[in-house]
Amino acid sequence: MNKLNKWMGNKLCELNVTEAMDVSDGFTRLGYTKEELSAHHQFIKIASELGLTNYQDQAGNQWAVWEIDKNAPTIAVGSHLDTVYNGGGYDGVVGVLCALAAIKMLKDKQFTPGKNIAVICFISEESARFGVSTIGSKALVGELEKTDLATVTDSEGITIKQAVEDMGLTWEDIEQAELGKDDLEQFVELHIEQGKQLQENNANIGIVEGIARPIRLIVKVSGMANHTGTTPMNQRQDAFVAIAPLVSFVNEEALKINREQATPLVATVSTAHVKPNAMNIIPSEVELGIDIRSVDDDLKKKLAENIKTYCLEMEKKYHVAVTVTNLVDNHSIRLDETTKQKLIDVCETLGLTTRVMDSGAGHDVMNMASKWPCGLIFIPCLDGISHQPDEFTATENLVNGAKVLENYLQTETQTE
Amino acid sequence: MNKLNKWMGNKLCELNVTEAMDVSDGFTRLGYTKEELSAHHQFIKIASELGLTNYQDQAGNQWAVWEIDKNAPTIAVGSHLDTVYNGGGYDGVVGVLCALAAIKMLKDKQFTPGKNIAVICFISEESARFGVSTIGSKALVGELEKTDLATVTDSEGITIKQAVEDMGLTWEDIEQAELGKDDLEQFVELHIEQGKQLQENNANIGIVEGIARPIRLIVKVSGMANHTGTTPMNQRQDAFVAIAPLVSFVNEEALKINREQATPLVATVSTAHVKPNAMNIIPSEVELGIDIRSVDDDLKKKLAENIKTYCLEMEKKYHVAVTVTNLVDNHSIRLDETTKQKLIDVCETLGLTTRVMDSGAGHDVMNMASKWPCGLIFIPCLDGISHQPDEFTATENLVNGAKVLENYLQTETQTE
Numbered sequence: 123m124n125k126l127n128k129w130m131g132n133k134l135c136e137l138n139v140t141e142a143m144d145v146s147d148g149f150t151r152l153g154y155t156k157e158e159l160s161a162h163h164q165f166i167k168i169a170s171e172l173g174l175t176n177y178q179d180q181a182g183n184q185w186a187v188w189e190i191d192k193n194a195p196t197i198a199v200g201s202h203l204d205t206v207y208n209g210g211g212y213d214g215v216v217g218v219l220c221a222l223a224a225i226k227m228l229k230d231k232q233f234t235p236g237k238n239i240a241v242i243c244f245i246s247e248e249s250a251r252f253g254v255s256t257i258g259s260k261a262l263v264g265e266l267e268k269t270d271l272a273t274v275t276d277s278e279g280i281t282i283k284q285a286v287e288d289m290g291l292t293w294e295d296i297e298q299a300e301l302g303k304d305d306l307e308q309f310v311e312l313h314i315e316q317g318k319q320l321q322e323n324n325a326n327i328g329i330v331e332g333i334a335r336p337i338r339l340i341v342k343v344s345g346m347a348n349h350t351g352t353t354p355m356n357q358r359q360d361a362f363v364a365i366a367p368l369v370s371f372v373n374e375e376a377l378k379i380n381r382e383q384a385t386p387l388v389a390t391v392s393t394a395h396v397k398p399n400a401m402n403i404i405p406s407e408v409e410l411g412i413d414i415r416s417v418d419d420d421l422k423k424k425l426a427e428n429i430k431t432y433c434l435e436m437e438k439k440y441h442v443a444v445t446v447t448n449l450v451d452n453h454s455i456r457l458d459e460t461t462k463q464k465l466i467d468v469c470e471t472l473g474l475t476t477r478v479m480d481s482g483a484g485h486d487v488m489n490m491a492s493k494w495p496c497g498l499i500f501i502p503c504l505d506g507i508s509h510q511p512d513e514f515t516a517t518e519n520l521v522n523g524a525k526v527l528e529n530y531l532q533t534e535t536q537t538e
Numbered sequence: 539m540n541k542l543n544k545w546m547g548n549k550l551c552e553l554n555v556t557e558a559m560d561v562s563d564g565f566t567r568l569g570y571t572k573e574e575l576s577a578h579h580q581f582i583k584i585a586s587e588l589g590l591t592n593y594q595d596q597a598g599n600q601w602a603v604w605e606i607d608k609n610a611p612t613i614a615v616g617s618h619l620d621t622v623y624n625g626g627g628y629d630g631v632v633g634v635l636c637a638l639a640a641i642k643m644l645k646d647k648q649f650t651p652g653k654n655i656a657v658i659c660f661i662s663e664e665s666a667r668f669g670v671s672t673i674g675s676k677a678l679v680g681e682l683e684k685t686d687l688a689t690v691t692d693s694e695g696i697t698i699k700q701a702v703e704d705m706g707l708t709w710e711d712i713e714q715a716e717l718g719k720d721d722l723e724q725f726v727e728l729h730i731e732q733g734k735q736l737q738e739n740n741a742n743i744g745i746v747e748g749i750a751r752p753i754r755l756i757v758k759v760s761g762m763a764n765h766t767g768t769t770p771m772n773q774r775q776d777a778f779v780a781i782a783p784l785v786s787f788v789n790e791e792a793l794k795i796n797r798e799q800a801t802p803l804v805a806t807v808s809t810a811h812v813k814p815n816a817m818n819i820i821p822s823e824v825e826l827g828i829d830i831r832s833v834d835d836d837l838k839k840k841l842a843e844n845i846k847t848y849c850l851e852m853e854k855k856y857h858v859a860v861t862v863t864n865l866v867d868n869h870s871i872r873l874d875e876t877t878k879q880k881l882i883d884v885c886e887t888l889g890l891t892t893r894v895m896d897s898g899a900g901h902d903v904m905n906m907a908s909k910w911p912c913g914l915i916f917i918p919c920l921d922g923i924s925h926q927p928d929e930f931t932a933t934e935n936l937v938n939g940a941k942v943l944e945n946y947l948q949t950e951t952q953t954e
Contacts, residue, residue: 317770318773348922348925350806350829352898354796362808362810363785377772386770388771390821391778393812393816393817400665400808400809413817482769483765
């Protein structure tokens with residue numbers, strides 16, 4: 123097993139295009155950039171070493187296939203290699219790494235599967251660059267709304283279309299990446315937990331049954347700009363004064379819901395833009411972005427409604443104009459019960475402790491689940507830290523994850 | 539008088555380098571830019587038409603002098619032509635315009651002054667570009683701290699040094715713009731009020747006795763970034779949740795001080811920067827900028843102290859790190875009593891109603907006052923609106939202002 127540990131440690135660095143994982147600024151491999159492409163090239167290299175067949179689909183997803191028979195079903199595993207700005211080297215990468223390691227183990231022991239096995243390296247999973255997440259898996263299930271995306275740009279004004287074409291892809295063809303129902307049989311993703319439940323409960327593996335997808339609100343407040351020095355306190359329409367209490371309100375309401383309800387909910391005022399943002403001018407406009415998640419869609423909706431009501435009160439109290447827009451309203455996802463049970467069984471066979479849980483973060487598997495039976499496995503990450511340079515999971519967890527996938531793939535593709 | 543109205547209306551447009559004042563995006567003439575320089579060129583043109591001698595000093599201030607005798611004292615009037623981003627066309631401009639109009643009236647009636655009269659067009663009065671205000675007048679009184687400024691840049695990374703040299707000036711020589719005590723006898727600035735006191739009290743002219751200069755604080759909060767979907771509400775160190783209540787605190791404390799004290803105070807949380815400002819990441823850092831003004835320095839200091847105490851409470855309550863830095867701590871200014879009285883007398887002579895008041899905004903005159911007896915005159919502006927495209931004052935007010943300066947200059951430079 124020591125040899126596998128070493129192989130996984132080496133390949134973890136290779137997929138991160140780094141000599142060592144301990145990098146103070148973390149990794150920045152945004153979707154549809156040459157940095158993501160470099161990681162994909164490492165994936166192709168490792169897959170080739172394992173004797174897999176590589177190809178890229180029209181959306182830019184990289185595929186590595188252990189092809190047994192064109193007419194046999196295909197079981198897919200995988201995750202993504204892109205990161206947020208200054209993110210960690212485990213989010214996404216471990217799912218690709220464990221999938222490759224599982225295939226390596228199966229090949230090393232001369233196992234011959236009765237189905238094709240595909241490793242998918244989804245493109246542009248994070249929303250960090252374009253504010254849109256899981257682009258690659260959306261394309262696979264035909265949920266990529268190209269017309270809506272045409273006007274979306276990154277912080278430097280580059281459109282998605284431009285970014286896609288800079289990768290050598292054709293924007294017009296991107297929707298052709300969509301797969302038919304019969305092209306895959308099932309899909310399993312492995313990911314770091316990005317939370318502390320496994321660590322705190324001493325569980326080796328998380329088996330996910332539900333994925334909380336967000337309601338995202340944009341709250342826009344318009345007051346009146348004026349000179350900070352010459353406008354008396356009682357003659358102001360300060361947009362920031364009017365809406366700042368909403369930050370506490372969202373936090374306190376979410377805490378209250380968690381006290382009163384069994385199903386967890388999280389809510390965050392995560393973005394703020396103040397205009398004109400000049401020392402001597404009263405803020406005339408503030409825009410806040412709010413992210414609300416729970417596997418219980420009704421809880422999310424109720425909080426969103428309470429936020430809207432609160433905004434109306436602030437509007438009256440401070441003589442400003444407030445609009446609340448639903449940026450995103452995604453219903454939460456239940457994963458396949460049968461797959462879940464199979465994964466639990468595999469962990470039991472391997473003597474690994476499990477925790478059945480929900481995911482507070484979205485993953486490519488949530489799109490795949492709309493078309494195929496799907497499973498999601500978590501491995502622990504240190505202190506739940508993620509999307510940061512400090513993100514870490516021990517090699518032991520990587521090996522556990524690889525073994526779960528190996529055992530699962532073997533069970534599912536066994537010929538007799 | 540109709541002819542003067544027309545002349546002032548024309549020159550107002552000329553100084554704003556525009557065909558008409560009603561421009562939807564307002565005027566953007568930041569300090570030390572070619573836009574400011576264009577306005578200076580208009581100033582030179584008008585001054586030349588009036589037979590004045592033009593020159594530029596080492597800091598970039600433009601001078602137009604009615605020179606009578608090199609050995610006679612010089613009385614100066616003027617203001618600035620730079621603006622904030624999308625500012626109005628009256629802030630600064632009217633002080634230059636009324637000074638030129640006053641000279642025109644004196645010349646039209648064949649008056650010969652017994653002293654030299656200078657119109658100063660101060661460079662880069664607004665802090666909009668570099669976060670530093672009244673650069674030109676600071677240079678004149680030797681308060682420009684060139685060493686501190688060397689590292690200051692605008693939003694595009696251009697240093698002040700670079701900007702100064704792009705104007706054809708020499709950075710090394712900028713301090714040579716400093717004047718000796720005897721180079722001027724006195725200085726009077728005219729400006730729009732940027733407040734509503736004159737309008738609400740039906741006064742034609744404001745006579746300013748005190749200028750409230752700011753204490754500016756930067757509050758920096760460090761929490762912990764983490765995934766918004768996977769981090770339970772009770773395990774967060776959200777920097778924005780921790781510091782948002784400060785916005786209300788500052789507003790309420792300022793309102794309270796105004797209820798309890800005779801001297802007004804204004805306080806504004808005018809800037810905010812949230813990091814990483816991404817929808818799916820809990821804010822790890824928030825920086826707020828606070829502007830506090832009153833002519834009573836003790837009131838300012840007391841509020842700043844209360845803010846610091848409040849920040850310590852938030853630090854403990856939300857398990858974040860908070861630092862409060864004094865960005866600016868300027869003592870407020872009392873203008874010359876004699877000049878004030880003379881200006882009141884002039885207004886009485888002219889039959890103009892006056893209001894003796896303080897200024898909540900800083901002006902070039904506050905620097906000039908450290909070296910010479912100084913006065914500051916306000917003319918009303920519509921609804922107190924300023925630093926915006928809507929900024930407006932009627933021609934009648936411009937004519938009143940010009941007449942006050944004309945009468946004042948005549949009285950002060952009368953030969954017998």
